[in-house]
Amino acid sequence: MSQVLSPEQVRPDYEGFVARLRDRAEALPKRLRQVADFALAHPDDMALHTAAQVAQQAGVQASTLVRFAQALDFSGFSELQQVFRTRLRQQFPDYRERIETLRDEGAAGPDMARVLLDGFVAASRKSLTQLESGIVHADIDRATDLLAGAQSIVLVGARRMFPVVSYLAYAFGKLGIRAILVDHVAGLGAEQAAVARKDDVMLVVSCAPYTPATIDIAADAHRRGVPVISLTDGPLSPLAQNCRLWLEVREADYGAFRSMAATFALAMTLAVGTAEKVQTDG
Numbered sequence: 001m002s003q004v005l006s007p008e009q010v011r012p013d014y015e016g017f018v019a020r021l022r023d024r025a026e027a028l029p030k031r032l033r034q035v036a037d038f039a040l041a042h043p044d045d046m047a048l049h050t051a052a053q054v055a056q057q058a059g060v061q062a063s064t065l066v067r068f069a070q071a072l073d074f075s076g077f078s079e080l081q082q083v084f085r086t087r088l089r090q091q092f093p094d095y096r097e098r099i100e101t102l103r104d105e106g107a108a109g110p111d112m113a114r115v116l117l118d119g120f121v122a123a124s125r126k127s128l129t130q131l132e133s134g135i136v137h138a139d140i141d142r143a144t145d146l147l148a149g150a151q152s153i154v155l156v157g158a159r160r161m162f163p164v165v166s167y168l169a170y171a172f173g174k175l176g177i178r179a180i181l182v183d184h185v186a187g188l189g190a191e192q193a194a195v196a197r198k199d200d201v202m203l204v205v206s207c208a209p210y211t212p213a214t215i216d217i218a219a220d221a222h223r224r225g226v227p228v229i230s231l232t233d234g235p236l237s238p239l240a241q242n243c244r245l246w247l248e249v250r251e252a253d254y255g256a257f258r259s260m261a262a263t264f265a266l267a268m269t270l271a272v273g274t275a276e277k278v279q280t281d282g
Contacts, residue, residue: 014043014087017080020072022236028071031060033241035068039084040208041215041238047084051077119254124261126252131262139247143229143270146244148277150201150227153179156193157205158214164205164231164260164267171271177278182217193217196226203270204243205263207233207251218242231266 012020021036028036038058039046046054054077055062062077069080147153153172157165165181172179182192190213196202202221206214215238222228222242230239230246240246249266251258 012083014083017072017083018236022234024072025236028068031064032068032071034058035060035064036236037238037241039068040236041210042212043084043087043209046081047088051081120257120259123252123254123257123259127250127259127262128265130250130252131265134248134250135266136247139245140266140269140273142245143247144273144277146201146227146229147177147203147270147274150199151178151197152195152200153177153274154182154193154196154200154202154221154226155179156182156189156202156214156217158184158189158211160258160260161205161207161211161214161263164263165203167264168203168267168271171268172274175271175275175278177275184213189213190217190220193221196221196224198225198227200226202226202228203231204228204239205231205267206239207237207249207263210238215239215242231263 018040021040025033025036035058038054042057045057049057051062051065055065058065065077065080069075069077072080074080153168155165155168155172162183169179169181180192180195182189184192193202202218204214204218206218218228218230218239219242222244228243228245230237230243231249232239232246233250234240234248237246247266249262251260251262253259
């Protein structure tokens, strides 16, 4: 007679792994939490590198990887690594695949414009509702206090989040607030961000799948004592571990195309709120 595995014993997919980690994160010892931070920030490395390489990058012993895996009900690192390898194989679909998915769901033919617009508007509406109901307004006040008191605001975001920090650079500039946009030209993002000092504030934006360069820049600034404010998607984000303050923003999607409505709404709130406090203090 075969043994029936309990839900806790069934190997989860990557989303299940993140959910399990979220449930147990507070109980993890410091070194295991260090592995958790690395795993979330560098999932591709977890999939492709050996245990020795992962341990070296994470700054722990290889045996710590085994303990981390077992703390999450895996037999060892090899079994845990399969979750990351499966995630890599099923990586976010490319844009052609996303279009095919939308086409299969009816976003084609003579009614295409209405179907697409309704889908994206619904996703944006859901994102904004989540932001409105879940944000802690006192945290926005704290963020704008920090930003208003900064000598300079250093803006960091890449890939999908680059339009957000680009908008913030534009808005702060128009509002007369000194801001520095890290644009990664010539691959010099880390060097550009290194100008941040303790009397500045770094505002960082990244959500899953996190951009490693953004995570590394935020961690370096945090280590150097630069106040970091993060806009990210939850307490297990690697950004949440390397900042003075983090604000949660989650985006809904339509056909795997994620909305940006909530992120931009929060960014606009920070820009205008900061300008108001600068003017009042002045």
